[in-house]
Amino acid sequence: MTRWVGASVPRKDGIGKATGQARYADDLVFPGMLHGRTVRSTVPRGRVRSIRLDFDASGFTIVDFRDVPGRNVCDLIEQDQPFLVERDVRHMAEPILLLAHEDRERLLSANVAIEYDAADAVFDPLRSEGVLKAIDIVKGDVDAAMGNADVIVEGTYRTGHQEHVYIEPNGVIAVPEGDGVVVYGSLQCPFYVIKALKSLLGANRHIRVVQTETGGGFGGKEEYPSMIAGHAALLALKSGRPVKIVYDRVEDMVATTKRHPSIVRHRTGVTRDGRLVAMDVEVVLDGGAYVTLSPVVLSRGCIHAAGPYRCDNTRIRGRAMFTNTPPNGAFRGFGAPQTEFAVEVHMERIAEALGMDPVTLREINALVPGDTTATGQVMHDDCSARLVLDEAVRRTDFRAKRTAYRGTNRAVGLSLFYHGAGFTGSGERTLNSKARLDLTERGVRIAVGSTEIGQGTRTMHAQIVAEALGVPYETIEVAQPDTSVVADSGPTVASRTCMVVGKILEECAAEMKARLGGLSPSEYFAKHGGFSVLKTYEPPDWIQWDDHTYRGDAYATFAWGCDVVELEMDRDTFEVRPIALTAVHEFGRPIHPALARGQIEGGTAQGMGYALLEHVVMRNGEMANAQLTNYIIPTSLDTPEFDIVMLENPYPGGPFGAKGLGELPMDGPGPAVVNALRALALDVREIPATPEHLAECALR
Amino acid sequence: MRFTLNGETRDASSPPMSRLLDVLREEFGLTGTKEGCGEGECGACTVLVDGAPVCSCLVPLVQVEAASVQTIEGLGDDHPLQHEFMNEVGAQCGICTPGMIMAALSLDEHPTLDDIKVALAGNLCRCTGYAAIYRAIMKAKSQ
């Protein structure tokens, strides 16, 4: 029995948020602060011919690429994306010039005229010749096995861009400090910003990054904040004054990252009795104009592309392509929602082709312990595909509903999915994440760079430490992520903050407990003073991964989910009303059941928006509906009733049995919705399944 | 421009067409009211004007002359809605929370789930899928 782990204790940050006292980036004001603005390209591709300032420049700080003291590239996986255009423009809304002024009205009304020599732009990844990253996963002999199949089913599946719509847009403030800056900002990964700023401003310069309360991230504040932080830092260094840049909603939507659009082609050989014998999958992602994180998104997408199924002969060929749109980036799920959409709709079509019940097809092929995934990873007891499938089908009476709703405007649809927790393959070993616990006069303090972005990092980490130390949860303090104070626990991404960072903290707490020698933290401090425990993450020693062949243990473990959605469609308007959604998830063990439920409900709602509503309209490489009036996310009245089931299957490699959870809920709703629509006799193969698209499907 | 702000008479000196949101945040330092979209779509800037929820990003200062404006700060820190938003994890990232609470204030006691959904239809939340918010309001309004 645990006392703190498994209890829904009050959030550490609850009262501040409920009273309006929590301070977000735009709530901070510094003496002498200027407001910053980014002047952006208005062509998708071309060369800057001239720049003319059509305003009275008095009181303005103006920065262009020549003001960069270090390297004018955002240091991420590659070093190809400039902070400021030097000559060549590769996408709409690319930053060219920075302005700052203390009067926001003057700043916003300053007109800059830029002339370009426009060049031809490419927007269709299938027409692009620029391969940003290629990945091939090969298991068995697909071509030979395909020849032995009874039935071959082919299909192409598409997903669109998705905008994060964190309700707080991107914002930072750079404040001169020493020979450098301190950046306060809304962000997920403070140490990413450090790395980018060291490159931009010079490695020896003083740079500190402090995460302010962050109004949602979902991946949208993983890599992008490095860009806006760099801009604010350049303006702050040149002006010698604090500079705040907060995007308005339009700029945030037009200029920042989105989920990668995908085109996934499946060719699958099956036996008449429903066994998958060969899966041939091609994944194409639209990467946008720069590399950013696309190689890793492609990687996760490809690894999940065969779904949670057993198939001895699998080939997955992935390509991420350059196009002339703003770079696409991290978004909850990170490639997996796209490829799992494709495979789950494809499974439905295979069942249709075989005249087989879609549940039965999944029961036959779902991974069980002893099976291997596409990369050859052997499944162990932490494989729960059948567990979640069986429970979801039983709980919703899925088969009976399928029959009962036939011929009506109501339908049920199902999806089975999984999500690898933590960084892929050897990623966690390379990251070498650290966590630290401090014994202070106030008690015990957690000092990690993992950020609270709403998901409950502070609370969940404090529960783990309280449990492992055997002290009350309330006495655990969580340091604000300030890179001068906290240990670099790696980025707050990839469903790793609980499973990986939580695990290091558990070990720190165990060591601290041993050193306390039976004394309470305050007793120990009174007697001996404070101390700190710093530990580094040790991935499970059995993980074997070859990054060249893409063979081996892609993830330490997977979390599992099965969604069943029930919906109704109006046959006159093709409007879809989701009525109920049952989500059965297994993610080890919830540290905080109410927070975990919140992750599932919130991720599922995001997935429902992705499935039905969220359509990024791109025109000439620019988002044309960049307003919350026209980019449609679900309101309270668009969101169905949720039935959330958290099945437990404790994972020994995580703290108190926990796996990663944050991204899993995003993978299921898209295919579940489309599979329900397919039961209404519409041949839908893409999302968002807007009424306009459904009307087209009906008329085909 | 004189009006009542959280029960106190205040004089604002911002230009008359300033957004009430900016006046609250910048002139009076009440940053609990948030800006999410600037076009009345997300409800993060919801405040009460003469008891009715409005989007403060759409109200020019001139229109609150002699009116009574209430913001999240006016609720203090001991309101049942605040407690239940905490207990039920109705707040994740928290940026929509003040607006949600201000919108929920207008609900009568013992609301139905449909009442709550309708009352919150003008407030977007991207974290919770709304379910925990319903639970929080249901509990707070049933005490």
Added chain:
Amino acid sequence: MRTAISTLAVRGATTVRQALEILHDEERTPIAGATDLFVALNFGTLTMRRFVDIWNVDELRRIAVDGDTLVIGALATYTDLIRSPMIAARLPMLAEASRLVGGPQIQNRGTIGGNIANASPAGDSLPILSAVDAVVVLRSVTGERRVAFRDFYTGYRESVRRRDELIVAVEIPPVPGRQWFRKVGTRAAQAISKVVIAGVRDGQSLRLALGSVAPTVVRARRAEAALAEGRSIDEAVDALRADITPIDDVRSTADYRHLVSANLVRRFLTETR
């Protein structure tokens, strides 16, 4: 480019007379609930820099029945319309439409006069006013005139309102027969219409208007005439194609709007047969 707020001038009025005198003195844009104003200012699409604030002209907030005419003051908000027993009794589809405008925050500020004046083709109340042959009451310092709603708009976001005139009310003659309203928005709430339809059916008499399918709200004259001539529902739906001129935009497509308009008119005709 965002409009500089400090450059904007506003005069307040608390009576209609005051407001009309201000409008007589110089050209100013009246603002009521201001729900569309800041969107335009944010995008810098509003050229006018002078405004007259009529939000506090309480005499324009009245909803009343005068003889057999329902008179809705221009400043009646959507919330007022939702709560009014007179609207519920005489024009329930307007209450229904009001519930679907924005969220409660917008319903508390948005006014019917503003919806008429803003002249968006997607204005949710406008097909209703068109279908019931409403009359817009315009007043200036020199007098008052009544304009049939069908004559009010002259083009995309253009109307016969003179710059010195204020919309003070909209009058609704008795509406015999069944009312039918359907909004197809971008989502279940906080939605802008992709197609919005209002109809009135009284025996063989039929009135039908649509929004978001043309530069202004349109009365489906050809479809109405087809039915008046005793032609079939199919023929009426065919005739509708020529009544509307929908376009592709960021919210929907012309094809979808045609299809849904036809389907909904068919549903209306079937349900009210």
